[in-house]
Amino acid sequence: MSSIVVEGGKPLEGTVRISSAKNAVLPVMAASLLTEAECIIEDAPELEDVKVMREVLKSMGAKVFRDKDCIKISAGTVNSFEAPYDLVRKMRASFLVMGPMLARKGRARISMPGGCAIGSRPIDLHLKGFASLGADIELGHGFVEARCDKLVGSVIYLDFPSVGATENIMMAAALAQGQTTIENAAKEPEIIDLANFLNSMGAKIRGAGTDVIKIEGVKELSGISYTVIPDRIETGTFLVAGAITGGNILLENVVPEHLKPVIAKLIECGAKITEEPEGLRVIGDGRPIASDVKTLPYPGFPTDMQAQMMAYLSIASGTSMVIETVFENRFMHVEELKRMGAKIKIEGRSAVIEGVEKLSGAPVKATDLRAGAALILAGLAAEGTTQVMNTYHIYRGYVNIVENLQGLGAKIKKVD
Numbered sequence: 001m002s003s004i005v006v007e008g009g010k011p012l013e014g015t016v017r018i019s020s021a022k023n024a025v026l027p028v029m030a031a032s033l034l035t036e037a038e039c040i041i042e043d044a045p046e047l048e049d050v051k052v053m054r055e056v057l058k059s060m061g062a063k064v065f066r067d068k069d070c071i072k073i074s075a076g077t078v079n080s081f082e083a084p085y086d087l088v089r090k091m092r093a094s095f096l097v098m099g100p101m102l103a104r105k106g107r108a109r110i111s112m113p114g115g116c117a118i119g120s121r122p123i124d125l126h127l128k129g130f131a132s133l134g135a136d137i138e139l140g141h142g143f144v145e146a147r148c149d150k151l152v153g154s155v156i157y158l159d160f161p162s163v164g165a166t167e168n169i170m171m172a173a174a175l176a177q178g179q180t181t182i183e184n185a186a187k188e189p190e191i192i193d194l195a196n197f198l199n200s201m202g203a204k205i206r207g208a209g210t211d212v213i214k215i216e217g218v219k220e221l222s223g224i225s226y227t228v229i230p231d232r233i234e235t236g237t238f239l240v241a242g243a244i245t246g247g248n249i250l251l252e253n254v255v256p257e258h259l260k261p262v263i264a265k266l267i268e269c270g271a272k273i274t275e276e277p278e279g280l281r282v283i284g285d286g287r288p289i290a291s292d293v294k295t296l297p298y299p300g301f302p303t304d305m306q307a308q309m310m311a312y313l314s315i316a317s318g319t320s321m322v323i324e325t326v327f328e329n330r331f332m333h334v335e336e337l338k339r340m341g342a343k344i345k346i347e348g349r350s351a352v353i354e355g356v357e358k359l360s361g362a363p364v365k366a367t368d369l370r371a372g373a374a375l376i377l378a379g380l381a382a383e384g385t386t387q388v389m390n391t392y393h394i395y396r397g398y399v400n401i402v403e404n405l406q407g408l409g410a411k412i413k414k415v416d
């Protein structure tokens with residue numbers, strides 16, 4: 001089994017280029033099913049999750065191939081309605097093909113995504129949305145099957161501003177008859193990016209980025225070439241890497257606007273973060289100051305940065321509290337950080353972190369993507385050697401993370 005080995009204690013220096021966002025590229029790939037024409041996604045990151053989405057689209061009959069930095073998708077050949085268990089179990093975002101397939105083909109059969117290491121993650125809001133647009137939904141044998149003669153626009157109120165449900169409904173409604181309104185919609189930058197992609201294809205979507213999105217259905221959509229936004233979570237992870245090692249690094253290809261809560265929190269903890277013409281510079285300056293963090297839907301502090309922030313706070317002077325409100329069970333990294341000497345107690349959805357002066361390197365396990373990132377960050381700051389196992393999770397969301405950190409002077413390597 002492969003692992004990542006980190007020798008801690010080296011302040012990072014230099015420049016790193018952030019990739020296109022995983023959580024923007026995956027819905028855009030699914031949205032390419034909405035047209036027979038070719039869609040080209042430029043500067044697409046070669047992530048494990050992107051590879052899985054390629055396989056999902058291919059399993060449905062689409063032609064998908066990588067041409068240098070681009071992914072080219074032609075869905076004119078789609079001849080299967082089914083996304084199989086073996087692919088969906090690897091990546092929940094596979095479920096995003098349901099909205100486009102219903103809209104274009106009137107039918108989809110997708111394996112139920114089920115839970116994962118961060119919680120139960122139901123899909124009820126997606127299904128309520130499709131039902132409200134007129135689809136018949138049946139659950140059985142581990143699959144969700146949805147069918148419709150046509151989709152008709154309606155008003156859909158989401159009990160929670162779910163990112164995936166907002167995206168799935170927006171894609172389905174793009175080809176529905178009449179107007180759909182999504183109330184209490186998610187406001188993440190990736191939602192705006194998907195709306196921009198769909199609008200460039202000819203959709204009529206207004207209000208993305210606010211909590212009311214209006215979609216006027218159109219008859220058909222055309223193929224386009226598109227570049228998605230930079231990855232704000234990869235950006236946040238590298239900001240913590242600079243801060244936790246007392247380093248000085250410049251992050252290129254970033255949108256600081258998308259990271260306001262992360263930047264504000266890191267500054268509160270004592271990191272120096274400045275916008276420069278080429279990007280964002282972070283300078284770490286001694287031990288962080290303890291602080292409290294509560295994860296919330298955008299524009300609140302992102303749950304996808306919670307584990308990395310906890311690694312940072314584990315060496316703070318003073319006691320911090322982290323409250324996770326988005327996912328029910330996103331503290332799997334805590335036991336692993338404790339193996340490295342962190343002092344953390346979990347009480348329900350809160351974690352109390354008593355900062356220690358130093359972490360010590362240890363063998364640890366990445367239980368999920370951001371847990372893995374947090375352990376690498378902890379390893380960069382720790383005394384001695386940290387071996388992070390179960391690296392598959394990390395490569396789901398970070399392209400060349402080892403090479404990028406090596407480029408910043410980190411003593412880190414892949415070991416098979």
Ligand SMILES: CC(=O)N[C@H]1[C@@H](OP(=O)(O)OP(=O)(O)OC[C@H]2O[C@@H](n3ccc(=O)[nH]c3=O)[C@H](O)[C@@H]2O)O[C@H](CO)[C@@H](O)[C@@H]1O
Nearest residue numbers: 023093121122123124125126160162163164165304326327
């Ligand atoms: C591929 C992708 O973009 N993944 C992101 C997306 O995941 P994802 O789209 O799965 O996250 P959601 O916003 O849907 O989930 C947020 C919360 O809503 C609940 N929920 C969701 C749908 C539903 O039908 N019913 C329900 O109860 C979930 O269990 C969770 O507790 O947004 C999350 C929240 O910012 C991020 O952590 C993920 O990185």
Ligand SMILES: C=C(OP(=O)(O)O)C(=O)O
Nearest residue numbers: 092093118304369370397
């Ligand atoms: C939770 C995440 O992704 P996913 O929704 O694909 O599991 C993540 O990116 O941190």
